[in-house]
C-alpha cells in the first residue's frame with residue numbers, strides 16, 4: 528500500500544480562518560465584535576492549556592474573549608448565577624463552560640443554564656435535539672471539525688460504513704448523528720461502539736471510515752482496521768516520557784501500526800485538535816451574526 532494521506536487539521540483550520548476574516552471584518556464595521564465568554568472552574572492543567580489556546584486564537588483574529596476563572600469549590604448556585612449574568616451580557620455572543628467540571632457540580636444542569644442561542648459548544652439539549660432532527664443550530668465543535676476535514680479532502684461518507692468508537696455527548700454521539708443524516712456529504716451507515724460493545728474489532732474491521740474517540744492511548748492497531756480505511760483520530764492523551772515536559776501527546780490510534788494499512792489518517796497533534804478551535808470561532812461568529820440580524 529502507498530503511504531497514507533495525512534489529513535491536516537492545521538491546514539484546514541487556516542483555510543477556515545481565512546474565510547471567516549471577511550465575516551469578522553463586516554461584523555466589526557457594523558459595530559459588533561464577536562465575543563466569547565469562557566468559564567473555567569478550578570485549575571486543571573489540561574483545561575488551562577485549552578482555554579489559553581482558545582483565547583490566543585480569538586485575540587489573533589481581532590475577536591473579543593474573556594476567561595472567567597472561578598474557584599474549584601464554587602457552589603452550583605453561584606455558578607448558575609454567573610452563567611445567568613453572562614447570558615444577559617451583550618458583549619458575549621457565545622458562552623463556553625470548560626469541561627470537565629469538578630465532581631460536586633452537575634454538568635447537565637450547568638449546560639442547560641446556558642442560553643441555547645449562545646451555546647457555541649452545541650451541548651445544550653435544545654441544540655443536540657435540533658441536530659438529531661436534522662435542523663442543526665450549533666453543531667458541537669469537534670464533530671463539525673471532523674466533517675470539515677473530510678469535506679476538504681473530498682472524502683464523502685455517503686454510502687460508506689462509518690464506525691465510531693465512543694458515545695460521549697461531546698464527540699461520539701453527535702458525530703454518529705451527523706454522519707447518518709439524510710443529506711449530501713453525510714448519508715453514511717453508522718455503527719457506534721462503546722465500553723459495552725462485545726467485540727470491537729468485529730465492527731472496526733468493517734469500517735470504511737473509523738472515528739476513534741475513547742481517550743485510550745494507542746487503542747486502535749492494524750488488527751482493528753481493514754486495508755484502505757480512512758482513520759479520524761480524535762483522542763488527545765498525555766503519556767509520560769523522558770522529554771523536558773515529561774509527557775507527549777498521542778491519539779487513540781497507534782499511528783505507526785496503522786500508517787501503512789490506511790488510505791488516510793489525521794495525525795495527533797495537528798489533526799482534529801486545531802479544527803475544534805476553528806469551529807468554535809466559526810460558531811461564535813455565527814452566533815454574533817444571528818444576534819445582530821435579530
Ligand SMILES: NC(=O)c1ccc[n+]([C@@H]2O[C@H](COP(=O)([O-])OP(=O)(O)OC[C@H]3O[C@@H](n4cnc5c(N)ncnc54)[C@H](OP(=O)(O)O)[C@@H]3O)[C@@H](O)[C@H]2O)c1
Pocket residue numbers: 669692693694695696697698699720721722723740741742743761762763764799800801803
Ligand atoms: N481533538 C479534540 O479537539 C478533542 C475534543 C474532545 C475530546 N478529545 C479527546 O477525545 C477522547 C474522547 O473524549 P470524550 O470527551 O469523548 O471522552 P469521554 O467522555 O470519556 O467518552 C469516552 C467514550 O469512549 C468509551 N470508551 C472508553 N474506553 C473504552 C474502551 N476501552 N472500549 C470501548 N469504548 C470505550 C466510553 O464508553 P462508555 O460510554 O460506555 O463509558 C465513552 O463512550 C479523549 O482523548 C479526549 O481528550 C479531543
